[in-house]
Amino acid sequence: MKRLATHRIGIDQGDNVLFSDYEDGGEMWTGEGPRERRKPVRFSDTFRSVPAVHCALSMWDVDHAHNVRADVSAENVTETGFDLVFRTWGDTRVARARVGWMAIGEVADDDDWDLY
Template structure:
């Protein structure tokens, strides 16, 4: 469990389209074997320390001729941004993948910014 020692807790959220085969050809649809796609997401304002980020699938369009294999994770979470990574492998073909994300963490204490 992560304990937040602040009364200034921030929540940021958003949507990111990782890829869309119909807009452009991607390795997630046309490739085979191990494949990874990454997208960097910036927060609306910086956190005081790296927040906890959770992901959920909002859009998934996959071929039904093979098993759906998908691994989703966050990487390199900092106070200003993070990276979403999506892996697939074998013969899985994914045409579109969109993610919703939520970040919860301690905000920068604006009272500390004042130097009187």
């Protein structure tokens, strides 16, 4: 569990389109087997330590004739950002996907005295 000083809690959030493969026949729409799409995300301000990041699908458009499989995660999380990752596999066909995220962690305070 992360314990945060109450006056130093920072929350950043966003909603990012990861891909739209339907128009150009991209691999998420036409491919099979394991597929992955990554998008680097930068926080609007720097956290003092690595924040907790939550990701969730906010929109996806999938082919109803195939099984629907998806894995959404935040990887390589640092104080300045992370990689938003969408994975699928098998015969799943995804036309487009948008992922919402929220980062919660400690931020600098005006009263901090960083001497070293």
